[in-house]
Amino acid sequence: MRSSLYFYPTLKEIPQEAQIASHRLMLRSGMLTQVTSGIYSWLPLGLQVLKKIAQIVREEQDRAGSLEVLMPTIQPAELWERSGRYHDYGKEMLRIKDRHERDMLYGPTAEEVITDIFARFIKSYRDLPKRFYNIQWKFRDEIRPRFGVMRGREFLMKDNYSFDLTLEKAKASYQAMLEAYVRTFARMDLTAIPVRASSGAIGGNLSHEFQIIAETGESEIFYDPEYENLDVNTLTLERLQTLYAASDELHDPENCPVPLEKLKTARGIEVGHVFYFGTKYSIPLGAYVMGPDGKQVPVEMGSYGIGISRLVAAIIEAHHDDRGIIWPESVAPFKVGLLNLNIKDAACTKTCDEFYQKLLQANIEVLYDDRDIRTGAKFADMDLIGLPWQIIISSRSITAGQCEVKNRRTGEKIDLSLEDALKRVC
RNA sequence: CGGGGUGUAGCGCAGCCUGGUAGCGCGUCUGGUUUGGGACCAGAAUGUCGGGGGUUCAAAUCCUCUCACCCCGACCA
Numbered sequence A: 001m002r003s004s005l006y007f008y009p010t011l012k013e014i015p016q017e018a019q020i021a022s023h024r025l026m027l028r029s030g031m032l033t034q035v036t037s038g039i040y041s042w043l044p045l046g047l048q049v050l051k052k053i054a055q056i057v058r059e060e061q062d063r064a065g066s067l068e069v070l071m072p073t074i075q076p077a078e079l080w081e082r083s084g085r086y087h088d089y090g091k092e093m094l095r096i097k098d099r100h101e102r103d104m105l106y107g108p109t110a111e112e113v114i115t116d117i118f119a120r121f122i123k124s125y126r127d128l129p130k131r132f133y134n135i136q137w138k139f140r141d142e143i144r145p146r147f148g149v150m151r152g153r154e155f156l157m158k159d160n161y162s163f164d165l166t167l168e169k170a171k172a173s174y175q176a177m178l179e180a181y182v183r184t185f186a187r188m189d190l191t192a193i194p195v196r197a198s199s200g201a202i203g204g205n206l207s208h209e210f211q212i213i214a215e216t217g218e219s220e221i222f223y224d225p226e227y228e229n230l231d232v233n234t235l236t237l238e239r240l241q242t243l244y245a246a247s248d249e250l251h252d253p254e255n256c257p258v259p260l261e262k263l264k265t266a267r268g269i270e271v272g273h274v275f276y277f278g279t280k281y282s283i284p285l286g287a288y289v290m291g292p293d294g295k296q297v298p299v300e301m302g303s304y305g306i307g308i309s310r311l312v313a314a315i316i317e318a319h320h321d322d323r324g325i326i327w328p329e330s331v332a333p334f335k336v337g338l339l340n341l342n343i344k345d346a347a348c349t350k351t352c353d354e355f356y357q358k359l360l361q362a363n364i365e366v367l368y369d370d371r372d373i374r375t376g377a378k379f380a381d382m383d384l385i386g387l388p389w390q391i392i393i394s395s396r397s398i399t400a401g402q403c404e405v406k407n408r409r410t411g412e413k414i415d416l417s418l419e420d421a422l423k424r425v426c
Numbered sequence B: 001c002g003g004g005g006u007g008u009a010g011c012g013c014a015g016c017c018u019g020g021u022a023g024c025g026c027g028u029c030u031g032g033u034u035u036g037g038g039a040c041c042a043g044a045a046u047g048u049c050g051g052g053g054g055u056u057c058a059a060a061u062c063c064u065c066u067c068a069c070c071c072c073g074a075c076c077a
Helices: A021-028 A043-061 A077-083 A111-122 A168-189 A226-227 A235-243 A308-318 A346-361 A375-385 A397-398 A416-425
Strands: A032-036 A039-042 A075-076 A094-097 A103-106 A129-137 A154-164 A192-196 A206-213 A219-223 A245-246 A264-278 A288-290 A294-298 A302-307 A337-342 A366-369 A389-393 A402-407 A413-417
Touching: A021 A032, A021 A111, A021 A308, A043 A129, A043 A154, A043 A168, A043 A294, A043 A308, A075 A077, A077 A103, A077 A111, A077 A416, A111 A129, A111 A154, A111 A294, A111 A302, A154 A168, A154 A308, A168 A192, A168 A235, A168 A264, A168 A302, A192 A245, A192 A264, A192 A337, A219 A402, A264 A308, A337 A346, A346 A366, A346 A389, A346 A397, A346 A416, A366 A375, A366 A397, A389 A397, A389 A416, A397 A402, A413 A416
Parallel strands: A337 A366, A337 A389
Antiparallel strands: A032 A039, A075 A103, A094 A103, A129 A154, A154 A302, A192 A206, A206 A264, A219 A245, A219 A264, A264 A302, A288 A294, A389 A402, A402 A413
8 A cells, every 4th residue: 555545644743632552642643533422433544453353353253163243233122121131231321212213222232132043043952052253333331431442432342152051061162262362362462361350240150351461551450470371272261260360459469379479460451351141141032942851941151252442452552662553463554664765766766666566466565655755754654653564765775775674663673685675574 | 420621723732810803833735945763944825712692892801501522530342
């Protein structure tokens, strides 16, 4: 993509409304713009990242034996009356009426919809287990939206729902999701700590929150350093339950099994939540199957969320410096930024154009800054939007047949031939 | 929802106390000089001063109602 054709309205000055690094950087890099409190438009650069994150989540959900569906944003109140949550949910639920004065709502989650689907089609234990997920916009009318997409009202969430015949089998589903989550966050260069959680309003008795470590995290967590070396291949639910991790409200220094000198403390951002909640929805919504003994049994359920739009902000919180964002390669909007420093020099521009084509042919996602602006602005913009690699070509460098390759994370700059530069970023 | 604050050019702000019809920096446009880390000079365009009502000869400024946004708290992917 050529910068001259792209759209990323960067800001030199810090927008007044942004309090935390990720919010400031998302606005300054032109990733998104606020429409109204807690609701944002995603601009091309931000959308690119959002899609990359969603794709990683999708791949790991698929790997864990889940099936993608797409459920609606607007749901009928009637379904929620059946589960009892239409009454319980409170003002966080955005309630609306259609033209027939029928009560509708903008879904904050989808247990009711998926359980209803299950109940209508699946009748036998032989069809279990089933795990369905969907990546869809949700709406929770937060009392006070803040920190950009970190706590928006509208947000993109992956939610997965598991259906099993027994508690034991439900635990296997739960474990499969734990593993999927560990893989998912590792692919985004995040350290994620599954903290045992009280299951809150959704109900149930087995629940972990995935907190990712970032200095600017909203809550303090205490954890066993073993968590930093979690190996997905040996991770089991039992092992997880022997490791200590707690949020500050639940941390009890008196009864902490980890000795004080070993215990680690950090700030965490919650990006995922896994719950087992048994038959809370299957009974009221009629999700029963015929068991092997010929009796109807309500299915055992769990649900598993990942805040995808929040992850965009969380990754920035974990990966930035005073110049801007530092994207992990797996979620970067482009892998390489190509800087033409002498746009008016025909030879330099020719070299850049040709090298740009080579990068495209090599299937490398590249943002080619071919704009007629000052070099300082090009460097500043490129550092701000945080692409992992910068390839800098100037009149000076082409006379030596070289370019400069800069690693955004380390700041390391090396002069290489164009061929070597291409290899370097492949 | 309780408490606090802010709405003035695309962005960041001054002007308000003490009323006289709007200004600064950045950005944008034009010309010139510059050209490896957000340049310089000269010129230009851009405002229902959040909205309604009121006081006054006169309102960005005073009074009043209202809307939006931000911050602190309780709530949450």
